[in-house]
Amino acid sequence: MRLKWHGIIILLCSFLGACQNNKAVVKPALSDKEMVPVIYELLLSEECSIALKGRDTTLVLPELRSVKYQQVFQLHKIDQKTFADSYSYYLGHPNELKIIFDSVEAMGSRNRLEFVRPLKQMDIYKKPANPK
Numbered sequence: 001m002r003l004k005w006h007g008i009i010i011l012l013c014s015f016l017g018a019c020q021n022n023k024a025v026v027k028p029a030l031s032d033k034e035m036v037p038v039i040y041e042l043l044l045s046e047e048c049s050i051a052l053k054g055r056d057t058t059l060v061l062p063e064l065r066s067v068k069y070q071q072v073f074q075l076h077k078i079d080q081k082t083f084a085d086s087y088s089y090y091l092g093h094p095n096e097l098k099i100i101f102d103s104v105e106a107m108g109s110r111n112r113l114e115f116v117r118p119l120k121q122m123d124i125y126k127k128p129a130n131p132k
Contacts, residue, residue: 028086030078032096035086036103041072043104 030038045068053061073080090097 026089028089029082030086032090032100032103034076035090035100036107038072038076038078038083039100040104040107041075042069043108045069045072 028035046065049061049065049068052064053059069080073083090100
């Protein structure tokens with residue numbers, strides 16, 4: 001009888017142990033809110049590098065891109081490893097990554113609209129006030 005209870009207890013403990021999630025959830029160093037401007041500016045620096053390369057064929061694109069990326073990382077006070085680790089985390093969590101890229105797209109749309117929004121036009125048809 002005693003052996004039977006020991007067997008049941010061991011079996012119960014092994015079921016409980018199997019149900020536990022042994023993987024510790026590691027949060028990324030950069031939150032999704034911090035990733036959005038970094039990714040947006042990395043994309044802008046990529047476009048800038050390509051545009052510069054088109055004007056100056058002596059530039060080496062991978063080197064130029066690397067310099068621009070480092071400038072973005074310095075601007076946000078992070079290093080490449082921190083960004084790469086966070087980006088790897090989000091690659092493993094596609095739902096969170098989709099939110100980030102949707103936010104990047106929204107940021108780009110807002111910035112583009114502000115850039116092309118016409119300035120307040122002066123009313124050139126108004127007659128000037130009569131000076132006395």
